[in-house]
Amino acid sequence: MKARVHITLKNGVLDPQGKAIQHALGALGFSGVEDVRQGKYIELDLLESDPTAIRENVEEMCKKLLSNMVIENYTIDIE
């Protein structure tokens, strides 16, 4: 099965890269972009087929390596 992990910056954490993207979009004529927050997307192919076991396992991965809990949140989608 596949697990898709989105890693995003927590609210309140400044995102200079997001700001730069926002400015670049404005410069290209895309108006009305009020804010941009950028993050990471990680796709995992897993041997395990039990969604509950996968979620537990991927949660551990997120906490131990994939995200830095000081500044980042993560969401996990399994299919």
Next chain:
Amino acid sequence: MKTAVVTFPASNCDRDMFDALEKITGTKPYAIWHQDTEMPDVDLIALPGGFSFGDYLRCGAMAARSPAMELVMAHANRGGNVIGICNGFQVLTEMGLLPGVLMRNRSLKFVCKNVNLKVENNTSTFTNAYQRNQNIEIPVAHHDGNYFAAPNVLKKLESNKQVAFRYVDDNNEPTEGANPNGSQNNIAGITNKAGNILGMMPHPERFIEEVQGGTDGRGFFESIINSLK
């Protein structure tokens, strides 16, 4: 004083650190590879600058999970001294040995220049050879040195006097203009609460001899020697 320098794939300041430690302590440091599972008994472990593991995922994230880091963790938990310079600072935050995180520079640009630092606290293991509030010149060279911590963590760092060095201008003031990377409170280096671990973005090991352009980094290493006497 016995020291060890840990090298990761894509460390690039490990030789400078080696050289500085050997010249100032008079003893050759032990060279530790990130996959090593044994560490000699030392007074200080240094995590050098560089771009360990290509800065993949997050700066220092992979290095922090290297086998040798279990030895560093055990040494630190016994009260042993650990320093992390630049990438080493990022590794220490990723290991959870120091609070906060080093984010992408506010300018989004790699910053490579000499900066002025104020010695905020000269009572620590790593700063006692300096005068309090002394203004020193040390080089920085990084892309991700923008120190961030949650407001309550930042407050504790300040009230516990854990801020070792701050970016300042020529008048010793922590101004916006003197801040090379957007760090909160112009923080350049911090210690843990117990005071045996220090992380800093600037490179004292690059400023120990006149030929390098300055010697203000010597005091950093001399402080550690003093504290072991």
